[in-house]
Amino acid sequence: MSKLHVGYVREAIEERFGGLIDMSDQARLSEASRHQALLSRGLAALAAQIEHPCSDRVAASRVFDGQDDQGLDSIAVEVSTVRSRICLVQAKWSDQNKGAFGEAEVHKMFHGLELMLDRNFGRFNRRFQPFVPDIERAYETGTPKITLVLALMREAPLSDGVRELIRMKLAEQNQVEQMVEVKILDLRDFHRAILGDVAAPKIDAKVQLECFGQESTPYKAMYGTMTVPDLADLCEEHPRGLFARNIRDSLDESDVNLKIRRTLREEPEHFWYFSNGITMLCETVQPLGRALPGKVGHFQLTGVSVVNGAQTVSAIHRAFKEDPIAAQDGRVLVRLISLENCPPGFGDQVTTTTNTQNPIEERDFKSLDQGQLNLRDAFALKLNRIYVIKRGEAVPDPAHGCSITEAAEALAAASPNAQLAAVAKRDQNLAGLWEDDNYQQIFGAEPNVFRVWRCVELLRAVRAQLQDLREGLVWRADAAAFYGDLLVTHIVYRRLSTRSIEDPESDWPAELAKVPDLVRDTLSWVLNAIDEEYGTTSHIIAAVRNTERIERVVRAALRGLDSEKQAPPLNTDYQVAQAETRGRKINAVTTLVAARRIPDSTVLEYRPYSKPERREMAEWLAEDPRRTQATWSNEGGRYPLRWHADQEWYSPSGLARKMRHEAAGVDSSVQGTIRWFVPGEGSLDELALAVRLEQGNEPAES
Incomplete structure (x- = not known):
């Protein structure tokens, strides 16, 4: 193929995406540079469109290339009850058909992936933020399939060193299960895509x-x-x-x-x-x-x-x-x-x-096991509840019963063998638990109906408490509360009195009443153990799905709980309330204005800080992109932000409060300096703290 074919792709991008892709952040560039940026973004849109077919307008809206894109250029999220898919694209355009992609790009791309997996969404720019709710929904359905697409305007293969680095990075991500894949789209793929089947x-x-x-x-x-x-x-x-x-x-x-x-x-x-x-x-x-x-x-x-x-x-x-x-x-x-x-x-x-038919799974064979048939009967006769053992059958309302899948998860978490909790988290279909040895460990030959149902109740109680806690958690703590549900349940179970769990007269509600406090303390000890054992940049997913790591984390957390010491406080960066308090310890606006740290006319971006904010504000912010931007002025005194939505002047906190009230009707005090960002540099809170540290000043109460 030749530059002629590059020309075909260029013309298609210009025609299809020229008026659709947001180029407002490139206004100060030369016309030639803006055009090259358009072609690169158009290539990213086309790549996402190839992987997840959609209209040109939707494909253009998926592009978030620019400052704070974290090495990624576009995204497509497909939420499914079977297995959700997330496609992340990094695009490299070249008029000479030599799109460069080296080891530095590999590191950036995987760094962006890790930020996304750790739920550190605030590191991404405003164009990325509308996709966060879909990403969170994809996480909620189980482990999503993540495809990293290299959209390269080139024909030559990647160098051996780059390919080996990609394989190494993939091995790190897939050490527990096959979650991440890398696909390469080159000139031939794009040429075929723009011409359709005739190409x-x-x-x-x-x-x-x-x-x-x-x-x-x-x-x-x-x-x-x-x-x-x-x-x-x-x-x-x-x-x-x-x-x-x-x-x-x-x-x-x-x-x-x-x-x-x-x-x-x-x-x-x-x-x-x-x-x-x-x-x-x-x-x-x-x-x-x-x-x-x-x-x-x-x-x-x-x-x-x-x-x-x-x-x-x-x-x-x-x-x-x-x-x-x-x-x-x-x-x-x-x-x-x-x-x-x-x-x-x-x-x-x-x-x-x-490509979408359901294959026969090992779980289907287990539904024929006599122990499961007996358990189904016992649920009906002794508990007056429903126990579903076959795929395709309607799962009952939680108050009226459960499925074999939920029971398997609960029993794996309650097993003395912590490794089974890790095995259960590896695959949303619990494939590892249906293997004969693991199945026998969790159910046994004659499963006791009271133990099964009470373990299910415990898992539900732990998950409910973790969900409540997540409303006030961000970043690694949020990830630990989400991915670590079975790990936390395992530890909580070991702290409860369970000797009479199979006795129908046992006072199980009294044990469940202990769950909220235990979950809160356990989560703190678990996160402390992960950070100390594997570092604050380690993958939370690996800690809960790797059999060796989960055992070490369990031992460390139990030592902490058994010591009767007060649970270690979570890092302030992990808690919304603590971050709000920290943000008020210094007058960020006064500090930044005095230092002239931010040039006049700098455009800032608003990024929701907590899960409730993202849930409440996502659609409202997406309706009008001007709501996510404000211009900084050092002459504005306490009101340095001119909001693009109404051209009025505000303080960062005042504007953040107004925005949430307009979006969701919530009128509460918020710290705006942890929500407004200078693209490529950080939040106002982070910049102000850095200024004071450079000046040799400790943060002080304002």
Whole structure:
């Protein structure tokens, strides 16, 4: 490809996004520099649009490139009850088709990801803030799948050093579960995207199916077995076009791919039985010569694309290259669906549906266990409640029962083995808990209905208290309260009197009454343990999902609780109330104005500080972007901010209070200096504190 193709992409970006992408922060740049910034942002919008199809206007609104973008340029969030997805894009435009992406960009990109995972949303700029509520909702549904997209206007592959650094960073993020992947979109992908299907290479191929069968109504399809060597050759010949409808370049070394390759190396004769097979869409499927069902058939395919089983094909290709002798005995089931005489959009339906069907899970087999059947009966007979054990059944109202999934979580948290709490947090489907050994540990051969229900009640009580606490927590404390629900439940359970938990006459409500105080103290000791054991920049997620780390945190927290010492106070940066108090200890405005720390006419950004604020103000702020900005003046005295929404002058705290009242009807005193930011530098509170420290002055009461 050439600069001609770069030109096609440039023209598409200018036409589609030129009037939609916010470029107001680039007003002082030269026209040429502004145009380059537009192309880079347009590339980020296009990349997010490729990963999450949407209108041009929506794609443009997803761009937050600029100061305090934290190494990321655009975002798309898809909240789902199955598994939510978050796409984060870093884009590099180049007129010469040489978009630079080095190790520094890798570090910035992953740093931004870590800030987002730690819920340190205040570090991101105003364009990012509207997406925070969706991100939090994605977190609430379980571990989201996070895709980091490198949108690069280039064709050359990344250097070995950069690719190795990405793999290392991915390994750090995925040490507990496969949560993060990296995808590379280059000139070919963008060229294909702007031209649509006509830009995708048309793949024609001849294939051989053993023991083939066919469907003729309502649409034509063939199915049969292909050999691993034949599939590997097909992938070798068409490494990109074969997956035009399905995947793009990925650095994700998934567990699925590794298992496929291992099977082909160690027991290739079993591969047909272990694999779900491959589905290919074809414009036409024509037999070559006489083809008798049940025999070997040869077929000419035009416009063929793998739409389901792309990982299988890629893994087959790689396994065959690594060990062709061992893998050559592998065989796999293949479906060839012809689009001849199909209605418009049928191919897209096939692609979507074949990739979203629910597979059989180990949990489904456990629902047949006699212990679960007995437990279901005991819930009805002894508790007059409902216990749901099969997927698809309606889950009862919390007061009227629970599901096998909730019971498994609660029992894992209450187990003497803290590692089971970590196993439960690794996967939202609790896949690790359904493994036979873990399942036996948490349920046992004959689970006691009173113990199961009371553990569920305890988990619910802990979660409710943590949810209440989170209203006043930010950053790492908020993350610990959210991700650490099972960890906290485990410690609380060990501090309660549970010897008679299986006794129907036990005074369990008296034990539950202890939960609120225990949760508050436990959370403080847990966060203190994580910070001391692994540092204040460590991942909260790792501490609650890694079996070794969770045991160390539990031991340290229990030592603190058993010592009967007062629970360590949370860092002031972790608490909304403490941050408000800290912000009032110095007169930030007076300090900043006296030092002329902020130049006149600097545009500041408002960023909601707490979870309640984000919940209450997100839509209101998004309705009018002017509400998020104010201009600074050193001549304004106590009222240095001129709000863009009404052009009136305010103090930072007065304006923050007014904004929350207008947005949500809440009229309460707030500290504006921790909410108004100088982009790229920090909040007014942080800047004022830095000035006083430079001057050798300790923060004093104002």
